[in-house]
Amino acid sequence: MSLGNAINTAVSALNAQSQAISIISDNISNSSTVGYKATTASFSSLVTQNYSSSSYASGGVAVTDSRNVGLQGLIESSTISTNLALDGGGFFVVGELGNNGTADIAYTRNGEFSADKDGYLATSSGYVLMGYRVDADGNAIDGDVFTTDDLEAIDVDIVSGLAQASSTVTLSAGLPADAAVGDSVSLDVQFYDSLGVAHSTTLTYTKTGTNEWQMSYGDATDPDDPTSVTGTSSGTTYDLVFDTSGNLSSVSPSPVELTFTGITSGAANVSLTLDIQDSGSLTQYAAQDDEIDIELYSLDVDGARYGRYTSVEIDEDGLVTANFDNGLSLAIYKIPVATFANPNALQALSNNVFLPTVDSGNYILKDAGEGTAGLIRSSSVESSTVDIADEFSRMIIAQQAYSAASKVVTTADDMIDTLMSAIR
Incomplete structure (x- = not known):
């Protein structure tokens, strides 16, 4: 082994450890980078082919970087959804x-x-x-x-706002059994068109005989101005028959559809299904007081006014859902x-x-x-996989190896100087 080979080997070590320090520096600088994957310096020996057993030919060392991209980092919570x-x-x-x-x-x-x-x-x-x-x-x-x-x-922002047209009215109410034939009671129902504009219609129940009523509904109107017509009713009437226990036994025609055309807001025609045929939804019993009127238990109308975008949610399956201020x-x-x-x-x-x-x-x-x-975890981030303590340990090892390799260069230089002095 010549002194020149020794210096070359030491220089390869200096280069390798310099690269290792660079990798460590890169890791440490990215210890707070979201989703960063730490890089590791991998060393491998370089061997010079040696045909003589009486002499040794040094090789050196090479370094490559490897990154465990598949390593899972710690998941930390975030205030940003x-x-x-x-x-x-x-x-x-x-x-x-x-x-x-x-x-x-x-x-x-x-x-x-x-x-x-x-x-x-x-x-x-x-x-x-x-x-x-x-x-x-x-x-x-x-x-x-x-x-x-x-x-x-x-x-x-692809959907800045959203409205939902009403399609179903679920009514639970009681008609007065002691009303006289020809008496009428009414109920106002508010609903929404496809543009989210509110309308109102009046359901009118008229007693036509014993245990028999007829239901009709009026044109759509502005809820704030009942004289302003906003849609035309189909005018269909429905015959209701109750049994002797006060339960609704038949509706003709069925199902009950409230249809409105010519919506003045420019929305599509509205068709509402009136759900009154479930058991107990619409009944006929004596009035609760002297005034003959309909007794309303519950009224539920689907649909919603126009609402503006407020926020977005992302679930674990990756579905992105926009939320609006109308619910x-x-x-x-x-x-x-x-x-x-x-x-x-x-x-x-x-x-x-x-x-x-x-x-x-x-x-x-x-x-x-x-x-x-x-x-996918929302309101979360994946932290860097850099382990600062591990990087410091690698830094110390690289520093010591670099110092030792530089000492080899110094020693070989001194030996060359000694050899040169002998020649003089």
């Missing part, structure tokens, strides 16, 4: 939006998403969360989703989870995102919780 963490394997699909609206796709464990100025759920570095549109039942609007081409940037909620997107056969072989980029490589394999989109895909 759109901050997400994956509890299990997989990655969020994110994209950098271009001017043409398309996205350059990448993958990340950093779920620090919040709505930007355009309503997109994005990280602080500008990567937007990708998902697919769903209907009110949470099913993909465009069918099965297999590729990232089926995804779009999640825009929580309604609407499913708008679903977040898929991308999995890889070998996630540790993904290519790391700045801003804590990854790209697939030949060794990592291609992505597979799954629903959260399906197979190896983790569940």
Whole structure:
């Protein structure tokens, strides 16, 4: 072994430990980076082929970096509801939006998403969360989703408001059995059209015989101005027959449909199903006092006025639901989870995102919780996998190895100087 080989070997050690310190420094600097995966320096020996048993040819050392991308970080709570963490394997699909609206796709464990100025759920570095549109039942609007081409940037402002047209009126009331034939009692019912505008109609019950009544309903009107007609009633009347125990025995025609056309707000025609045929819903008993009137037990009308968007919720299955100030909620997107056969072989980029490589394999989109895909935890983030204590230990070892390697260089230099002195 020559002194030159010894110096070269020591220099390779200095280079390797320098890289190790760089890796440690990178880890420590990212100890608070959401979703960051710690990198480890892996050393391997370099051996120079030696054909003589009487001399030794030194080799050296090489270092490579390895990152355990699949290692689960600690899930910590967050006060931001759109901050997400994956509890299990997989990655969020994110994209950098271009001017043409398309996205350059990448993958990340950093779920620090919040709505930007355009309503997109994005990280602080500008990567937007990708998902697919769903209907009110949470099913993909465009069918099965297999590729990232089926995804779009999640825009929580896509529905700024929501109304729900009324469709069912559930009534529980009692008609006065002691009313005279020809007597009428009435009840006002308020409902909503498809634009969320409120209307009112009057149900009128007229006694036509013993245990027999006829029900009619008037035009739709403005609840604040009963003289202002806002929709035209079909004018259908319904014959009601009660048994001797005061229970409703038959309705003709059936079912009871309250239909209104020509809605002045510009909404669609309204058709309400009046549910009075359940047992005990509409009865006929003696009036409670001297005044002949209908006795209302309960009145429930579905539908809702127009409401503005207030917040968004994301469940563990990745379903994104928008909430509105009228109490309604609407499913708008679903977040898929991308999995890889070998996630540790993904290519790391700045801003804590990854790209697939030949060794990592291609992505597979799954629903959260399906197979190896983790569940999505809202109001949470995944912490860095860096262990500061472990990094300090590695730093001490690298520092000592570097000092020792530098001492070899110094010693070899002294030996060369001694040799040069002997020649002189």
